Amino acid sequence: MTATVEQTAGRSIRIPLRPGLILACAVVVVLVSWVSIAFRLPWIIAAIAMLLAVLVTVWGTLSAIVRRSLFVAPLAICLVAAGNPATLAGLGSYVERHAGVLSVTLDRGIVLWAKYPGIAGWDAPTDPQPVDTIALAKNVQRALRTAIGSLTTAYGWAWQIGDGDVGVTPIPNGFGGNSMFERVDAPRWTTDAFDGSDEQRAAAIATAEASAAELGLTQASDTAGAVDTGDGTRSWSADSQTLTLTIAGSRVTLTYVGGPFLSTLSLPGEFETASSGYAGLPLPPTIVTPDVP
Amino acid sequence: MLRALTIGLLPMLAMGVAVLTLVAFDLGQDPAAQPWSELSGWLFAALVLVGIVGIIAMLDARTRVAGAFALLISLIVNPLTAAYLLLALGLNL
Numbered sequence: 001m002t003a004t005v006e007q008t009a010g011r012s013i014r015i016p017l018r019p020g021l022i023l024a025c026a027v028v029v030v031l032v033s034w035v036s037i038a039f040r041l042p043w044i045i046a047a048i049a050m051l052l053a054v055l056v057t058v059w060g061t062l063s064a065i066v067r068r069s070l071f072v073a074p075l076a077i078c079l080v081a082a083g084n085p086a087t088l089a090g091l092g093s094y095v096e097r098h099a100g101v102l103s104v105t106l107d108r109g110i111v112l113w114a115k116y117p118g119i120a121g122w123d124a125p126t127d128p129q130p131v132d133t134i135a136l137a138k139n140v141q142r143a144l145r146t147a148i149g150s151l152t153t154a155y156g157w158a159w160q161i162g163d164g165d166v167g168v169t170p171i172p173n174g175f176g177g178n179s180m181f182e183r184v185d186a187p188r189w190t191t192d193a194f195d196g197s198d199e200q201r202a203a204a205i206a207t208a209e210a211s212a213a214e215l216g217l218t219q220a221s222d223t224a225g226a227v228d229t230g231d232g233t234r235s236w237s238a239d240s241q242t243l244t245l246t247i248a249g250s251r252v253t254l255t256y257v258g259g260p261f262l263s264t265l266s267l268p269g270e271f272e273t274a275s276s277g278y279a280g281l282p283l284p285p286t287i288v289t290p291d292v293p
Numbered sequence: 294m295l296r297a298l299t300i301g302l303l304p305m306l307a308m309g310v311a312v313l314t315l316v317a318f319d320l321g322q323d324p325a326a327q328p329w330s331e332l333s334g335w336l337f338a339a340l341v342l343v344g345i346v347g348i349i350a351m352l353d354a355r356t357r358v359a360g361a362f363a364l365l366i367s368l369i370v371n372p373l374t375a376a377y378l379l380l381a382l383g384l385n386l
Contacts, residue, residue, distance in 0.1 A: 061301030064355065074300055074358035081304035081362070090312035094375065097319060099384035112384070 017063040019072035026056050026076035030083030037088040046085035053084035100176020101284050113175035117274035120174030120286045131261035133168040133182050140186045140256050143211040162188030174286035180266050183259030183293050190253045204252050208245040212236030217243050257293040299356040307343045307363035311370035314340050318372040340367050
């Protein structure tokens, strides 16, 4: 049976209303919708699939009414209602927020990327050694406080502590979970009391250098300007740690960042074991940008 | 006309309300997402209403599939069941 639609010119077009055909079209629309959302294809494909889903709904309704289809045409409507791009995107974002990125492979089934032990966009060493980040954070705090204390005692500088995460924090893996690596951040110490004199400049550099040496950071480099004579930034680094002194006008800033360090909470060989589950799999697109120091 | 509307609109409406309810309850936990947290109660009420309409639609043979679908969706795709499903599947972080 077909529905007849009269056109203005007098001719008519016939719309086929076979429920089986509508169901087949609904399956195709659902597949296209799923592929467009799962593989993050350009939005225009999802928009076309959405339009087709609406057309199938109207077509199915017509079939259900005209052909009195009790099951097949309504089923096609239900299929496109559950499998259209808007629904899939909404459900997908809900699952992503709660379970992280998921992918499906033929040999491993559902892959939970939230449990990925590494960090997207960062190549972990083949045999990472755990670092006692709590002890390191305490050492850093002690070294920086010594430097701040001596400059305050010598010149009466008043310091402000900046915002941001301080201490030991896990680094996100980029797929909705945390990696097995951590970062160590010290508070950002800033003062605006620097008078620009050579004596204070030399004292600030020497104090920062002493703190860096205390932490074993021996590779000094001027990353911007020249702090010895004017505004600039000097960094001391080693073993994934960096202590930075910045002088800009009357402002002196001391910062420290370290990582990624393998957490001491991980058991020996745990990282290798966890990584092997993802060996050979291409990394999916990230949903969070990992903040690697 | 009412039958046609039920067959054609109820499934899409049920799915739309269900997904919006999930999103609203999810974003409602974020204090910055003010409009969503205010809407979540209304959306949940709408989802319950869709379920009831689904039950009524199931009484007629021609709207039975659409009604059953709406009822199932309101039972499965709601914040409580979705949270339990994620837990049961071991997907909750």
